[in-house]
Amino acid sequence: MLLEVSNLSISYGNHPIVHDVGLSLDAGKVIAIVGESGSGKTTVIRAILGCLPNEGHVTGGKILFDGKDLVQNTPDEWREVSGRKITMVFQSSGSMLDPIQHIGKQFVEYIQQHEDISTEEAEQSAIAMLAKMNLPNPERIMTSFPFELSGGMMQRVGVAMGMYFKPQLLLADEPTSALDVTTQAQVVEEMMQICRKDNTAIIIVTHNLGVAAYMADEIIVMQNGHVVERGTSDYIINHAQKDYTKELLAAVPQIGDEVHDYY
Amino acid sequence: MTTIKTAVKHNKEIILLAKKVTKKFPVGKGKVLTAVNDATIRLFKGETLAIVGESGCGKSTLVKCIMRLHNVTDGSIIYDGKDLTKLEGEELRQTRQHIQMVFQDPTTAFDPKMKIRDIICEPLYNFNMIEKKDADAKAREMLRLVKLPEDVVDRFPANMSGGQRQRIGIARALAMNPDILVCDEATSALDVSVQKQIVDLLLGIQKKTNLSIIFICHDLALVYQMCHRAIVMYLGNVVEKIPAGNLKQAKHPYTKALLKSVFPLVPKGEGSVSTLEGEIPSPLDLPVGCPFQDRCPECMDHGCRETMPEMRRVGKEHFVACHLYDDVPESQE
Numbered sequence: 001m002l003l004e005v006s007n008l009s010i011s012y013g014n015h016p017i018v019h020d021v022g023l024s025l026d027a028g029k030v031i032a033i034v035g036e037s038g039s040g041k042t043t044v045i046r047a048i049l050g051c052l053p054n055e056g057h058v059t060g061g062k063i064l065f066d067g068k069d070l071v072q073n074t075p076d077e078w079r080e081v082s083g084r085k086i087t088m089v090f091q092s093s094g095s096m097l098d099p100i101q102h103i104g105k106q107f108v109e110y111i112q113q114h115e116d117i118s119t120e121e122a123e124q125s126a127i128a129m130l131a132k133m134n135l136p137n138p139e140r141i142m143t144s145f146p147f148e149l150s151g152g153m154m155q156r157v158g159v160a161m162g163m164y165f166k167p168q169l170l171l172a173d174e175p176t177s178a179l180d181v182t183t184q185a186q187v188v189e190e191m192m193q194i195c196r197k198d199n200t201a202i203i204i205v206t207h208n209l210g211v212a213a214y215m216a217d218e219i220i221v222m223q224n225g226h227v228v229e230r231g232t233s234d235y236i237i238n239h240a241q242k243d244y245t246k247e248l249l250a251a252v253p254q255i256g257d258e259v260h261d262y263y
Numbered sequence: 264m265t266t267i268k269t270a271v272k273h274n275k276e277i278i279l280l281a282k283k284v285t286k287k288f289p290v291g292k293g294k295v296l297t298a299v300n301d302a303t304i305r306l307f308k309g310e311t312l313a314i315v316g317e318s319g320c321g322k323s324t325l326v327k328c329i330m331r332l333h334n335v336t337d338g339s340i341i342y343d344g345k346d347l348t349k350l351e352g353e354e355l356r357q358t359r360q361h362i363q364m365v366f367q368d369p370t371t372a373f374d375p376k377m378k379i380r381d382i383i384c385e386p387l388y389n390f391n392m393i394e395k396k397d398a399d400a401k402a403r404e405m406l407r408l409v410k411l412p413e414d415v416v417d418r419f420p421a422n423m424s425g426g427q428r429q430r431i432g433i434a435r436a437l438a439m440n441p442d443i444l445v446c447d448e449a450t451s452a453l454d455v456s457v458q459k460q461i462v463d464l465l466l467g468i469q470k471k472t473n474l475s476i477i478f479i480c481h482d483l484a485l486v487y488q489m490c491h492r493a494i495v496m497y498l499g500n501v502v503e504k505i506p507a508g509n510l511k512q513a514k515h516p517y518t519k520a521l522l523k524s525v526f527p528l529v530p531k532g533e534g535s536v537s538t539l540e541g542e543i544p545s546p547l548d549l550p551v552g553c554p555f556q557d558r559c560p561e562c563m564d565h566g567c568r569e570t571m572p573e574m575r576r577v578g579k580e581h582f583v584a585c586h587l588y589d590d591v592p593e594s595q596e
Contacts, residue, residue: 036454037425136542150542151318180317180481185524185538207454210526214534234530251459252528253484255510 001064002027002168002201003048008061010040010047016059018043018225023218027168028199032216034209034248040225041205045171048203049088050078065169084114087167089191091174093158097146103157104142110161126164133160133190152183159191166198173205184208188215209252213237221245278475279306279329279362279443284338286324296546298324300499300554301338303574306443309473311466313486313507315521316496319543322479325496326445329477330364331355342443360390363436367448369428373420379406379431380416386439405434409464426457430464437468445477450485462489483510483525492580495521498554499546501574504582514583516561553586561587 003025010018018040025031033041046052048063050070063070065086073081090096097106104126111122123142130138133156146154155175162170175191176184188211195202206212212219212233219236221228221244229242240246286299299321306312314322327333329340331347340347342358350358363386366372373382380402387393393401403413409430420428429449436444446465450458466489468474480486486493490507495518503515513519520539527534541558550556552568559567566572566586574582575590 036456153542181483181521181524182317182539185526185536188526189536189538208526209455210528210534213528213530214526214536216531232530237528237530248456249528251455253455253482253488254528255484255487255522255525 001025002066004062004064005044005048006062006064008044008047008063009059010043010052010056011059012053013055016225017056018047020061021222021225021227022061023203023220023230025169025201025203027201028196029218030195030202030204030216031218031220032212033203033205033220033222034207034212035222035228036207036248038224039222041222042173043225044222045088045173045203045205048169049082049086049171051082051088083110084165085167086169086171087162087165088171088173089155089158089162089175092151092154092178093161094146094149094151094154096158099146101145102143103146103149107142107157107161107164111164114165126160129160129164130157132194133157134186135160152179152187155179155183155187156190159187159194163191163194163198163200167200170195170200170202171205172202174207175204176211177206177208184211191215209237209249221248276308277305278308278342280304280341281325281329282339282341284325284328284340285336286321286328286333287336290547294547297499297549298546299328300549302496302499302501304494304501304504306475306477307491308442308475309469310492311469311476311478311490313490313493314477314479314496315481315483315486315493317481317543319498319546320496321499321546322496323447324499326364326447326477326479330362330445331359357390360386360439361441362443362445363439363441364445364447365429365432365436365449368452369425369432370420372432373428375419375421377419378416379418379420379423382420382431383435383438386435390439392439401438405438408437408468409434410460426453426460429453429457429461433461433465440472441474443475443477445479447479448481449478451481458485465489483521486510498543498549500554500571500584502555502584504574504580506580509578509581512578512581514577514581514588515555515585516559516587517555520558520560563587 001024006022008021021044023031035041047058050073058071107126108119108122111126127138127142130141135141135153135156176187179187192215204215216233219233220230223244229240229245281304284299284302288296288298290296302325316322328335335348380398383402383405384393384398402416406413411427411430450461469476478490486507487510493505493507494501495503497517503513503518505513513522523537526536539558544557552570553572556562556567563586572584572586574584575588577583577588577591
């Protein structure tokens with residue numbers, strides 16, 4: 001078992017936000033957490049990486065990663081884990097980066113933070129990683145500023161950085177929500193390919209049930225900080241029991257075979 | 264599972280006609296960015312018309328030209344017998360009240376220091392259509408229309424959720440009782456359950472008032488379920504016009520590619536998507552010939568790289584700009 005979260009509860013200040021959430025994940029598997037905004041899905045994965053915003057803190061439960069409880073981690077221990085064994089792809093990778101530094105400089109800085117290699121070597125491997133994400137002209141991207149790239153390209157840079165150290169666990173927070181359908185399909189495909197190759201486990205947080213069903217072995221449905229229902233992709237899509245899950249599924253527009261004729 | 268649906272059939276009375284609209288932006292050093300190229304669209308009364316395409320395809324620019332937020336470089340936009348592109352001053356201001364817009368991002372669409380009451384009634388104040396003392400009643404009426412509790416009139420936009428704010432945007436646009444409502448990605452920022460509520464709301468209002476809606480969207484499944492017709496744009500060009508209910512019969516390779524990139528709601532391993540290769544080319548130097556040639560899986564050496572395909576009629580209300588297809592005369596359908 002790579003990751004085992006049990007009875008996790010999280011509060012912001014005095015407000016309990018997440019109640020009694022558990023999940024377990026094997027290497028190379030994919031879990032999707034779905035639910036509407038405010039359901040606490042992002043809070044859960046932020047807690048796993050120990051990066052809850054200001055007032056947020058874990059009030060109960062365990063997060064066992066490779067047998068070690070992450071909740072008890074000291075800052076030094078976090079340096080070992082985060083950015084190397086566990087990485088994160090954010091909703092808008094553009095705002096994760098410094099707007100007034102070249103992407104290449106930041107990528108190299110990230111690599112050298114975790115690995116002792118020369119700047120030239122780091123640059124070369126960063127370029128190779130960008131090329132692996134099917135980014136056109138990676139040398140030019142290294143010398144671009146974040147605002148010079150389109151949303152889809154920026155998101156691929158984010159995934160490239162997240163996957164650089166072949167992490168054991170990749171946390172993805174709505175990685176494709178801001179993208180067009182075509183770019184979304186590209187980024188999802190690329191994430192899946194690279195993760196299959198490196199045997200990386202993924203937890204993806206999304207409100208796109210199509211993406212969740214496509215990627216995930218297990219889907220967890222959350223509402224108001226509680227787990228409503230969980231199961232395999234097949235179970236949730238075809239055999240959901242809870243009303244909330246059914247409502248969520250019914251709200252997803254689908255292209256059917258039926259032809260609507262208005263003319 | 265298909266719960267969102269339009270059932271209104273309508274007579275084909277044209278309410279808005281954009282003829283050969285071109286919009287170019289100068290970007291310095293003598294270069295020109297062509298955002299919209301020679302686009303012709305008709306909007307019927309009581310119809311929901313979708314404009315579909317990737318970011319950067321010119322769909323927002325086109326509706327901003329219709330709203331006169333941009334001035335067109337070339338072409339005309341006919342509404343109510345008048346060419347909107349030629350209107351100036353008070354006449355323009357008066358015409359504006361009939362075309363209203365709902366913006367994509369409901370967090371930035373309002374003055375954060377105005378109360379909901381004043382936000383909704385602001386356009387009415389502008390045209391002296393309401394007295395201060397009636398504002399409260401009018402705001403409450405609009406809130407009922409968009410199914411929000413009436414007591415939010417005293418709140419500020421920051422105290423509301425994204426879905427609620429989007430409804431305020433709709434209430435403000437509808438307060439003017441417009442003929443045409445333009446929604447620029449009005450539901451893209453919302454999650455699916457809220458999206459469904461907003462769409463149901465819009466269609467309910469349309470049924471009552473025969474409102475015409477231009478709905479910019481990149482979710483083809485939503486377009487299929489809620490719109491009458493769809494216009495597909497690529498790199499500033501309209502490449503296909505198709506009745507939205509027939510989206511699966513789309514002919515243009517780009518529309519087909521868009522359809523294939525939608526993730527179906529089926530268990531892992533059962534669904535497949537295919538992706539388009541490459542990035543959208545720069546609108547700064549448009550290729551000669553078909554705009555889609557470099558990414559098109561069906562690109563022919565002959566023709567596609569030399570001449571821009573013309574819009575051809577291939578079915579009932581179905582037009583395609585692609586060298587692969589020839590005109591189908593009306594008699595052969």
